[in-house]
Amino acid sequence: MPKHYRPPGKKKEGNAAKYITRTKAIHYLQINLSTFRRLCILKGVFPREPKKKVEGNHKTYYHMKDIMFLAHDPLLEKFRDIRAYDRKVKKAIAKKNKDLATRLLTRKPSYTLDRLIRERYPQFIDALRDLDDCLTMVHLFASLPAVESERVQVKRIHNCRRLSHEWQAYISQTHRLRKTFISVKGIYYQAEVEGQKITWLTPHALQQVLTDDVDFNVMLTFLEFYETLLAFVNFKLYHSRNVKYPPILDPRLEALAADLYALSRYVAASSRSAQLKPNDISSGPEQAEVKEASTADESDLRLAQLQHQLPANEPGALMNLVEDASSENEDDEETRECKSLFKNLKIFLSREVPREALLFIIPAFGGTVSWDGDGAPFREADESITHQIVDRPTQGHIFLSREYVQPQWVFDCVNARIILPTNSYMVGRVPPPHLSPFVDNEAEGYVPEYAETIKRLQAAAKKQLLPMPGMDNRDLDDAQNLLVEGIIDRTEANEAAEKKRKMAIREKQYHDELKLELQGITYSATLSNKDVQSSVEDKVVDASFPDPEQIVEDTRNMSQVVMSRKKRKLYEAMRIGDGRKKAQINLYKQRKKKADQASK
């Protein structure tokens, strides 16, 4: 009898009973593939990898419990209802039974996803943990054009826009933003909400490229879930700030929006989010079209906001005050640091600057911001503006009282958490390299030059705040001088630092050589330029060996000899990985060297 033979009366056991292939699952649930897919996406059910694939290696397996979980969901029944309903409508239309069709159309079965969200994320923190994809998707769709052929409706895009603005308003107002990064793919943001790091990507504010090889059905199903999730998360966050959630529009503004043909619902959505941001009235460029609602109405608007924020009864209002006060104390150090980064700065955005991103970032770090166009809080001619952000080859008219910088300056300042010197970000210059804040340079093994510069500036800034008398580090002093006096050019400082480092290296080399000579070994060229060896040198007890590198390898080989095969393989794999990393770093170094040579 073969081993796998199962007598007819006996039940399946083990993996065969526990796991089910997708096709079988679909048959079991009596639905079609697309419904199954929708159900899986909404319920968060994913395939699992059984230890033994009973039905074959190239199949997708679901856990039987997952499938039962789907089978007992009311949503399944709802989908069946919808399917039946769709058929009824289709039939009525086909039979030209118009009144039946219209009557049916008023009774379309609908479903809500709140139960699913609660089920998938029993606690709020779970939802926050899983918010990355949600935010990225919603932000992506917020910037997409409506594709009617793919059933991407204008309504949903507006909804995405509104949700994303609500989220940004919360983050900006509570100063939760931590890191930003302009990449080729878009702008990355990282915020910290309730101790969870949430990273999302927003595409550049341009016409997005639509590709054919995308199944919008899948994406829209995901979006459906994400929209609901984000709305509930927003509700919770707004609730925690005592703000009524779907933010109610100022009636005057709404009336205006109705009057002006140009203001579609699209603007209404963005103005909603704007309402929560006292400092930056709006994120949408169309907002500028609201002429009356801008400067003159701002105070009214604020009043309206206040009314919205404070609950009607007095104790509630008191509570709000209390909470505000307590939140002030509860803010962790990082939040306080973020809040005060741009505190004394008044920043003006030029016309060509990506406004949406900067209107989000600058208030998040405590800055005041205005832009070119109607509805701006203050005009370009305002004397108190400290920085103007410009992204053009040359600046025509220049106010001497302010500094003209490129947008990258804001992002770099945010990542470094200090106000960087502006001379390298001036108009017309190629700004210094923009570095990712998500990379741990030390762990990676390669520190770009500009990262070092920033580090030095940070150290200097810290020292400036807390002067330490005992320290007598020349390097720090230098950088501090640079910051305080602003005389020494940054590059010069860089060079000085570089020189110092080289000197140190040389010194160390010299010492090493001396040591070697004492040990009775002639100077060899291979020894001269490798740091690794010198560190290894100490380990070697008897220095009478001609080739210390050999010794290192020998010791490694020898320990490898005693390892079990499994461990040895793992060790080798790790070494290969390390080797790759090192090769990459070497490549970077080589390129850097070449570039330096070329520039000289």
Place this chain on the structure above:
Amino acid sequence: MSKLSLSFLERDGNGSGRVEALRTQALSLSLSLCGLINIRRTAQNMKVLIPKKSVSIDPAKKKKSKSPSRAKTSVKGKSRRRVEPIATANEGPNEHEKIEQESSEDEMNHEDLVEDNETHQSIEGNESSEDEDFTRTEEIKDSNEGHLLGDDDEAGEAPPTVEDSDSSEDEVPSRNTVGDVPLKWYEDEEHIGYDITGKKIKKQARKDKLESFLAGADDAKNWRKVYDEYNDEEVELTKQETKLIRRMLKGRTPHAEVDPYAPYVDWFVWDDKKHPLSNAPEPKRRFIPSKWESKKVVEYVRAIRKGLIKFDKPKEEPPFYLLWGDDSSSTDKSGHGLSYIPAPKPKLAGHEESYNPSIEYIPTQEEINSYQLMYEEDRPKFIPRRFESLRTVPAYDNALKESFDRCLDLYLCPRTRKKRINIDPESLKPKLPSRKDLRPYPMTCYLEYGGHSGAVMSISIDVSGQWIASGSMDATIRIWEVETGRCRKVWEVDEAVQHVAWNPLPELPILAACVGQDVLLLNTGLGNDEEQQKIKELLHVETAAVPDESGSTSIVSWLQHDKHEGIRLKHHKTVSSVEWHRKGDYFTTIVPGGDTRAILLHQLSKKLTHNPFKKLHGLPVSAVFHPSRSMFFVATKKTVRVYDLLKLSLIKKLETGLREVSSIAIHPAGDNLIVGSKEGKLCWFDMDLSSKPYRILKSHPKDITNVAFHRSYPLFASSSEDGTAYVFHGMVYSDLNQNPLIVPLEILRGHSSTNGRGVMDCKFHPRQPWLFTAGADSVIKLFCH
């Protein structure tokens, strides 16, 4: 049309039905028939038909129409209703209003139509119609007053019209005879159809628009002109006709003289008829309210009270609420008992993804070109680019695609928890005792014995540790003094020396060497005279006995060596190695190609040869004696077999698991042995433990040529073709519970590789922790601690 009107009548149950039917008829006619001319035609028909229906008693139609009495009542009702607004009767005001509304609506519609022609005309018409309306009601009043007898002028006039026009269709025969077909069919033709004789009717020449307009502008009667598409001709309506049309639009009878409400004339002669047509009295149900209806009403009222029927739309609940109000209630993570595996987060962007990365992150053009040569999987997915300023950054092409891929990953990828080892690779290394504590062991090259001109194949140290013998490919056997490196003696033989071995007895300094097919037993000339004497006796073979023996056994022939004093054992094939028994009397030789005579045991004192292992499994590689007991180890390519020499039986079979065994050595205590293989692996067997290796050490990248144990120190070594020799610490504890401790100590280098061969042999000094290695570079090295 008539059917429709009848059904209306029946449903209504009132006299008003007829009027309404007429109204609807006119309306539908005016709407459905496209040309005014058609209206004209039908109006004529109407003129004829209406009186017929209302007046004549057609027995065939009697069934369909109401009974005479009913008709009478209907007329009565109608007339009553017409009067109502004036008489302000209290019954049925609603219905009346409704009708009024309808009629006004109809007027609106018709006005629209008329407006196209001329507005002021229609206004006039309206006014006139009102007048007429008024007069009509008066007339009816009159007729009411005048009772049924009223033979009005109109009524009197009506019958003649009936007689005039029997069939309206005959009167105005249309020119075209194509019938009721879509005129579209003749659009592209030259003719519009056929006349009654079957001839084609040609289309008239199309008039220019401007021309027709001008012509129209001049003509005052233009508004009366109507183009008949069907007959392709222009028709001018007469004044009478327009009047007719106007009346119809008002919803009245086309001819003013027709009285639709003419008093009923009962033409039937009731006298002398015995049986009535229907003498049934009016049923009671006609006079009391319907029970069924009241039931229905009650039903509805109840439903409304219960809230089953709602008139206002359901209240919309706020779509969003505080979902996570209390986190305390939800403690269980997964609803269905399966562990939830969160999706891995997407990788965060590195420096190279920046819009303006450092210069070192941007590959050169050559590097980008070289990516094309790579496999598609290896090719980098993302090529960093550098933009001078933020405004030059374009939209990212793959934004949607990447998002979609992420979606696919989220719902299609099987998720498993993988333990990711995030440790320092150094921590994988086993904790070994410090090498310093395991001293002494050979570390550095102390002496070199040079003199051979070919690769040294084998070395052997005598028991006292004073002398070392070596056999080389240059066909010499040398004896060196260990401490000075002086070459004491050289034998030149005919062929390359494969193996040399000292006799383990200190008083018998005899050297055995494998030279080609021979094994030589040589007198080294060491020791005092007494010993020399003994050796010479031992190494003497009676020449006479030799041929007999060789003739009889033919395994091995013991011969006296001619050139050097000693014995020569002639084998039938090449001998690879020779090993002495610890007592120095027996020794064994291996002939790898010898089939049944591969392993031979020789007794020196009796000059005898045995062949106990007639049947061997696999090619023999090496054979050794147990250091203390009468056991014999035979290593074949895959296995090691342990035999009892006294019983001549197999004790144990050790599975090495190696591909090809090259050498074997036994721990001096006798319970452990090491086996070297040609794949560079070293197996340590603990024979008490198992027949499988206790530990496999992968030390050398190339073949292991020899392995050796030290006789007193816990050391063992392996030499390999890669030019290195490993020294290990191999401690065997007397406590059986404790496993042997193996620590690699040193890698000894120094031999250069020649012809791809490195160290050929290694041997420990019997008393000191020194290691001798013989290299293919014709040098013997001594490594000291």
